Amino acid sequence: MNSRSVRTRIRAARAERGHNRRVRAKIVALLVSLAALWSFAAFVTLREGVNLLWVTTLDTGVGKPTESLLSALQQERRLSLVYLGGHRFDQRGALTDQRARTDAAVTQFRTLVQGQDVQFAASAALRQRLTEALAKLSGLSRARTAIDNGGADRLEAAAAFTDIVDSGFRIYGSLATIDDPDIAKNVRTLIALSRAREVLSQEDTLMAGVLAAGHLTPSEYQRFVQLVGTQRFLYSEADTDLSPADHADYGRVQAGADAIRLRDLEDRVILRGTGGSAPVVDAASWDTVAVPLIGQLRGLELTGGQRVVAQATPAAVWVIVRLLLAGGLGLLAVIASVIMSITTARALIRQLERLRNAAWELANVRLPGVVERLGRGEPVDVAAEAPPLAFGSDEIGQVGAAFNAVQQTAVRVAVEQAELRRSVRDVFLNLARRTQALVHRQLTVLDTMERRETSAEGLENLFRVDHLATRMRRNAENLIVLSGAAPGRGWRHAVALVDVVRGAVAEVEEYTRVTVLPMTSAGIVGRAVGDIMHLLAELIENAVSFSPPYTVVQVGAQPVANGIAVEIEDRGLGMSEADRAAANEQLRQPPEFNMSSTAQLGLYV
Template sequence: MPMFKARIGVRTRILVIAFVPSVALLGIGAGTAGYLYVESRNAHDWLTVLSSTTGMGAPLVDSFEQERMQSLWHETGLPDPVALAQARTNVDQALRAVAPVQQMANANAYGKHNYASDGFNQLTDSLPQLRGAIDAGALPIDNVYGIFNQVLDGIITSSEAVVKDAPDTATSLQMVTSLRVLMAVESLSRSIALTGVVLNGETLSPALLADYRDQIGFYRTELPRLASQMAQPDAGVVKTIIASPAWQQLATMEDYALHLRTSKSGVVPPPPISVADWHAAGADIGKRMLEVWKAGSVQSNRAALEAVNRTSNNAALAGGGALAIAVLAFVIALLLANRLIGRLQLLRTQTLALAEEQLPNVTRRLAAGEQLNTATLSATLDFGTDEVGQVARAFTQAHNAAIDAAVTETRTREGVRAVFLNIAHRSQIVVHRLLEILDEAESRQEDPAMLDTLFRMDHLATRERRNAENLIILGGGQPGRQWRRPVPLVELVRSAIGETLDYARVQAAKMPESHVIGAVVADLIHLLAELVDNATAFSPPESRVAVTGTVVGRGIVVEISDQGMGMQPADMDRANVMLSDPPDFGVGTLSEDSRLGLFVVAQLAGRHGISVRLAESDYGGVRAIVLIPASLLAAADSHVDHLPDRFTRIPDPPASGEFPSLAQQAGRRPR
């Protein structure tokens, strides 16, 4: 998991943080728009179903009610073959018109509803058998009445299903009112049909008689209630129907039929009105109520159309608005994320430029001794006042503090170097004066014991002079000893050996007859003296140190080999790295185990392009290989300087292998 996190950049994380909620919101917006679109489409499909079924509803209901009434009257001995045949023809025509509308309605319902039940289809399919049984008088009245009622109940049930899918409450209430009118019309039709059966002298069964009472009570109660709840002009039409003579005639005949069926006197009174007038009154009221239902259906369709259009518009506005807001949020998130990423990338570029280019360049220039104006070197990263700007200001402060620290460190180092140079020059003056006095005393002294003491003091003073020169070299200065003309290599090597306290242990082989240019003589003597001093210091007192010289293609190689314990490979590698690339001197450069002599050697070698490398000697010790490039060599001619005798007084060791004392050496050296 940490590796996975490490591979994810800031850009990816910011984009993920910005895109996840934006994409989620975009998905919600698209889903909302799609849902509203589907709802709008369903509303249009519902309106299509409603518009198609409304036109064929009235003829279908009226034709079935007429066939039911004529079939019941035919069963009770009051046949009207012409009216029955016409009613059946009307039913067949209405059913042929229903079939395609029913398929279209169910297709547009997308499986949500079945607007015509399987029972309704089975009943209508069995009409030929039903009609045959009625013509043959093979069905009881209750069965004929019940079968036709089931067909009409199926129509009402389908209408209820359409009402449930209304797009809003207002439309649904208006359609419920129209459905109540239809149910009242159906109740009125059933009452008229059963009244005719009673008037024909047929006795109703208890169940049929109870239903007769219920139907009469329902439409008489429902129509006045609808008249008070419906809007004009339908309410006025219903009230007119209720107040009409035909309504009173129907009520009078129904009361007569109910009283006739419940009378116990056995005497059948004559009807209050003629059957023809009653029949005409029923037909008139049924027709007018059917017109009220048709008018209510038209109004319901108009209201449904307005509701569907309103729903579609609202869905389009809401879906479009949600989608637009989601897209806008996504675009804003993308722009803000890219802007933040751009700022972070710019901050990264500028901070890396400061950290990897400007700050090292300033440090390098300060180390080279350039005088820089820190005011012009201060960085200014302007990224505003937010968190990114605060990070930029913090880095600016850190960068400026680093520059100030570098300037302070440079000044401190310059001060340390100045102190080194001051102390070294003071010491050098004293040492030079001491060597002059010692040289004068040696020239006047004949006592070997005293002369040996003076020689020892001479070597100690020479070593002190080299220490003073070390300080001058570390401080970046030049030692005082200078030669203008070339010097023989052999004298230069012998002078370097002579500056070593245990010079008697050093065995110098024959050197090539070459000359070193004067500007390099003092530094090369110092360099070789430090290497010889290290060889004698880190080897056994009874061992020898060999110094050899060889001419090579690139110049002259001087090798200094000791017989000591040598160096660890890691230490030797570090020393060679320092010798090949001498570091800038600083207080923190040297550690407790640092070899100051090698540091001075590295500085002198780097100053003149001399190559110095350490390797293991043949005896297990250390061999220092010094390559003096050909550019530092000069041809031998008459214009040659020779080192004073005091720099080259190194006798050859005795054959016995014992090292001579300084007094013995002084006795053999020329005066």
């Protein structure tokens, strides 16, 4: 096997290893995709369970302090409007006490919502809402200063507190993002109840300020009508989505005496209208129904919140248990898929490697060996040289079956081509033998005619014909050599080198241009005389043909380290470096004779 075929095998091996890596990479990609899908499903399920488990933390750290803060702000808002309406000393004292309670609620809210557990459990949206609420609380002191200095009327003071309270309800909205649909629905419904109670608290605050002042302005009347309509609508909307337990509690509150009495007072105020006169209700009648009713509704919301927290804990546990079951089974499926994929990949790669090795052996060992044996004339059995290989019945096996057919066809075609070339060589050999026999007879006749010819001109013509016949004999011998046989000319005894050279010169048509220099008296064994004479004649004729006609070709010989070197010197143009290198390579590694390249046959011969 030559170096070129070795390099070819190395490149093929690298390419095949790259293919195997691609097969492994594709299988690994499938496994990674499967593992990623399982990880995503596990993450989604785990996140749902963790979110439910965080409900208790968020309720303790955010929900309850927010509710306490909103309740304190609502109470301070009410007392602020009462103070703005009456400006009595007792009203000022009650407002101061409530401000202290509000400050305590604010401090508790800041401490809890900024805790590490809340910050870790809260979503990005909730953290944003908490930051906004803390910023709103910083404006509480400005609202109090405006109330104390008389810089705000009752509606403006109420709006300042309402703006801070609204930031708290936006916190509630961020708390309602729970994956469990039932729990999320209950949370949203409780938030709707809280918003309805906030509107009712605004209504109570407005009326408390009006009753303290003793008159109802047109703008306050319009605001009162809006608040009554809004809180009634919000309560009716929230009632439709309440859970059965919360709906029952809410029904009892709405059917109670305080709720019925409050609706009656609201209707009386709305029907009376405004004109700057005193309200149709007194402070005692309003306070005895509005304040207790607001407290009952707040208690209803707190009870509903406790139910949500109690509902979230077992739901979270069940989600995590479901995650463990489904995740465990999914993990087992992933592991089984990994094992099956690795086993399948190894079997697939082993089959591909067998197919690759068989192809390499066919291309680089068996097929060249068959061609070489055929070139030596040895018989070749196609079935023995291309035995079928077993690769199974799957897709790789089908490729293997196709490879078996290919290798049998390749060996069979190689045998057929060798037989065809042998037949062609036999035809050429027969033709060359016949031509050689005719030329020998012709030379014999010419030799007889030369001996009988007496005129110089006739003898010169016979010599010219003799040289042409000699060239024909060499051409016939060339065909015999290319056909793989010996030319047939031989000598029994050794012949002097100078005689062999002169015999070669005598076979050249323009022998008169050739000068044989003095040389050693060494001899050549008889069996090699014919081949050497033929070779020298071809080289001398080549020198004569490719040199100017007025120049002389010199032939000499001298001993060298390992024999005798014969030198033929002409005055031709010579060969380029590339042509000389190609000719030397062809002499060093003779290629197989290619019948399509018949322009120059000298090196093949």
